[in-house]
Amino acid sequence: MHHFKRLAASTAIVLCASGALAQDSITVAIQLEPPNLDPTSGAAQAIDSVLYANVFEGLTRFDADGAIIRGLAQSWDISEDGLTYTFNLAAGVTFHDGTTMDAEDVKFSLDRARAEDSTNAQKALFADIADVTVIDPLKLQVTLSKPNGMFLFNMAWGDAVIVAPESIDTIATNPIGTGPFAFANWVQGDRLELARNDSYWGAAPALETATFRFISDPTAAFAAMMAEDVDVFVGFPAPENLPQFAADPRFQVLNGNTEGETILAMNNQREPFDNPLVRRAVTHAIDRQAIIDGAMFGQGTPIGTHFAPHNPDYVDLLANSQFDPELSRSLLAEAGLADGFTTTLKLPPPSYARRGGEIIASQLRAVGIETEIANLEWAQWIEEVFTNKDFGLSIVSHTEPMDINIYANPGYYFQYDNADFRAVLDELNATTDPAGRSALLAQAQTIISEDYVNAYLFQLGVATVARAEITGLWVNQPTAAVDLTGVSWGN
Amino acid sequence: MSRNLIIGAGLTAFFTGLAALSFLWTPYDIEVLDIPNRLLTPGGVHLLGTDHFGRDILSMVMMGARTSIAVALVAVGIGMGLGVPLGLWAAARRGSLLDDVIMRGNDLVFAFPSLVIAILITAVFGPSAGNAIIAIGIFNIPVFARLTRSAALPLWERDFILAARVSGKGAARISAEHILPNIANLMVVQGTIQFSLGILAEAALSYIGLGAQPPTASWGRMLADAQTLVSIAPHVALIPGFAILLTVLGLNLLGDGLRDWLDPRIRVVRT
Numbered sequence: 192m193h194h195f196k197r198l199a200a201s202t203a204i205v206l207c208a209s210g211a212l213a214q215d216s217i218t219v220a221i222q223l224e225p226p227n228l229d230p231t232s233g234a235a236q237a238i239d240s241v242l243y244a245n246v247f248e249g250l251t252r253f254d255a256d257g258a259i260i261r262g263l264a265q266s267w268d269i270s271e272d273g274l275t276y277t278f279n280l281a282a283g284v285t286f287h288d289g290t291t292m293d294a295e296d297v298k299f300s301l302d303r304a305r306a307e308d309s310t311n312a313q314k315a316l317f318a319d320i321a322d323v324t325v326i327d328p329l330k331l332q333v334t335l336s337k338p339n340g341m342f343l344f345n346m347a348w349g350d351a352v353i354v355a356p357e358s359i360d361t362i363a364t365n366p367i368g369t370g371p372f373a374f375a376n377w378v379q380g381d382r383l384e385l386a387r388n389d390s391y392w393g394a395a396p397a398l399e400t401a402t403f404r405f406i407s408d409p410t411a412a413f414a415a416m417m418a419e420d421v422d423v424f425v426g427f428p429a430p431e432n433l434p435q436f437a438a439d440p441r442f443q444v445l446n447g448n449t450e451g452e453t454i455l456a457m458n459n460q461r462e463p464f465d466n467p468l469v470r471r472a473v474t475h476a477i478d479r480q481a482i483i484d485g486a487m488f489g490q491g492t493p494i495g496t497h498f499a500p501h502n503p504d505y506v507d508l509l510a511n512s513q514f515d516p517e518l519s520r521s522l523l524a525e526a527g528l529a530d531g532f533t534t535t536l537k538l539p540p541p542s543y544a545r546r547g548g549e550i551i552a553s554q555l556r557a558v559g560i561e562t563e564i565a566n567l568e569w570a571q572w573i574e575e576v577f578t579n580k581d582f583g584l585s586i587v588s589h590t591e592p593m594d595i596n597i598y599a600n601p602g603y604y605f606q607y608d609n610a611d612f613r614a615v616l617d618e619l620n621a622t623t624d625p626a627g628r629s630a631l632l633a634q635a636q637t638i639i640s641e642d643y644v645n646a647y648l649f650q651l652g653v654a655t656v657a658r659a660e661i662t663g664l665w666v667n668q669p670t671a672a673v674d675l676t677g678v679s680w681g682n
Numbered sequence: 683m684s685r686n687l688i689i690g691a692g693l694t695a696f697f698t699g700l701a702a703l704s705f706l707w708t709p710y711d712i713e714v715l716d717i718p719n720r721l722l723t724p725g726g727v728h729l730l731g732t733d734h735f736g737r738d739i740l741s742m743v744m745m746g747a748r749t750s751i752a753v754a755l756v757a758v759g760i761g762m763g764l765g766v767p768l769g770l771w772a773a774a775r776r777g778s779l780l781d782d783v784i785m786r787g788n789d790l791v792f793a794f795p796s797l798v799i800a801i802l803i804t805a806v807f808g809p810s811a812g813n814a815i816i817a818i819g820i821f822n823i824p825v826f827a828r829l830t831r832s833a834a835l836p837l838w839e840r841d842f843i844l845a846a847r848v849s850g851k852g853a854a855r856i857s858a859e860h861i862l863p864n865i866a867n868l869m870v871v872q873g874t875i876q877f878s879l880g881i882l883a884e885a886a887l888s889y890i891g892l893g894a895q896p897p898t899a900s901w902g903r904m905l906a907d908a909q910t911l912v913s914i915a916p917h918v919a920l921i922p923g924f925a926i927l928l929t930v931l932g933l934n935l936l937g938d939g940l941r942d943w944l945d946p947r948i949r950v951v952r953t
Contacts, residue, residue, distance in 0.1 A: 409910040429910040431734070485717040485735055549735065549896045553715045566809065566891050 214680040215399040220421040224405035227363040230349040234312035236671040239349035243672040247352035247368035257669030273338035273623045280329045284392040287373040293328040300353045316345040340623040371396045397679035423657040430488040447667035451588035451651030460606040470643035472522035474512035476558040486546035491649035496640040504632040508640040519558040531559025534583030539572040544586040577604045588651045607644045687939025693932025701747040710738035721915040745899035754880030756815045761822020769830025774853040788824035796821040804892035811894040818883045833865040867944035878933035
């Protein structure tokens, strides 16, 4: 009897243990596999999706709503003139290889990112840093060359995470960070595994291990989710299947927003799009709701300018480009193109572009603009459209947060060149006062909307499909991230 | 006439008729999207329902038949037009260096998986129906060249050819006047089979986005567009799938039936 009790008790313990074991690992699917694992040099979003907040941390970070909160910097002081930032770092932080994280590592990371030969994909984030000085191991002073109201925001990007000089040489295949999860294994083309960092300085995450899988094919994504091969799919690629998941008690569907302004880009330096009348005619020919319904099955918010509608500084400028084919035709006539014209429409792989492209082609045809559709793979799109600017029209989603500054770069692929706009952005960069910034941002949004630089279509939504028991997932994507810190099986 | 021949000819005539009719009339204009009326089930105003853009599927199938048949027809034409003369030439100069060059050249083309090369061609020169035709056509050349040569070789040993040679006809004239008529039935049968393979190849290429580009309708792309919709609107995928299946089945039955009907040896046994 006595033995039996002990046996029963130990069996119970084993059962509990195995039950707990099954509930503290998670398999997360995203669409694209990262090409390498260095967020401080690679531009691919998939790198941040896997590593941001999980493996790597910066001085500040985005929270689930896009607000800037403390990261490795626990507090900071900003001098009166807005030029000097003094950061107090968290104590007791170690990298996953056991080395200590201190102010020297922060200085190394920032200096490396802003160096002349830096390969950082977002070097502009660091452009205003004049000097980084270590005061003591937990205190650091950053001096800017001019006030920058976005500095703390910039430091939250995945491109600004803190790395160690000891592990920098192998970071692309063996990323060593300070985050709650340590990189464990990467089987290229198949999966990437993370394991809990038991010496994490902050609150320990609930999950023991996490496996990332990469599934870009919509049919395969649907099958994997339905078969419960994956527990979470962040950025589910087939919006038409979402109602089925929502109706299935095994799953939950989280519909969030992203920073992805989806636009019909027009080549501003190529005829006939160098004529603002023609660009305006294109915008009036487009029925946004038909695109959102037809291409995204209703997932998406119409936008009238290149700015995220959930941002408090967003200005509703949809009225500038209402769907009005009659007006579009008369604008074309005014531009001397009453008989219409033919142009190219180059489309990258995502369904917003491929399906949206067919709808837009049909809408443009209705006002006399014929398009030759070319479906391109991402590498071809980068080469032909983004690099060589060999296109008339293209559809793409700009997923970087606060990226209206791309309109200040005349060399950017749609080649918008307006000195007035650049002046507004220069003033914006020098302004730290929130009200002043809001006014300038509104002005910038209005200029590009009234210049009809591109046709602004909709803000890309993001759908996360997950097993119903899972809690703590991000609904929105203020930056590309699958933050597993607060994720648990809810038991 | 065999039952195969009748069923095959019937199916082929039906889809060819649909394609021909599409030049004159389709129930709806497939270039006009009607998003609010998308994914309607078959029946009602839209006989076969509508797709994810609200386009009439019957009209899409008709226009798709035109694309498939046009691509396959021209591709078979390329294969026959180049392959048959090459085969005749090789047979006329059998055993010579020229024969070797032609036939080894054919082997070279045969050695590559045809779809992979088709993907290469369309990837290099850009996806379009025209490039799909060329890609599929190139792979029809060795098929016809080989068949022609192997059918022509025994004929060259026959007495009537000898008689023609004695009367002073050159190799080219003999090939055209005596060899070709005697192998024509084989070519018709092979042409039918290649035609069905051409339709499959066009569907495969446009399925992976390398065939006819939108808004041109194509069965393969209709299938590709519909694959994520299978669980919510199965008819959108099933209809183009059946169109491909029935056309290819029809052409194969027609080819089989024609072979039985045209082959003199089999005909003799039957009668």
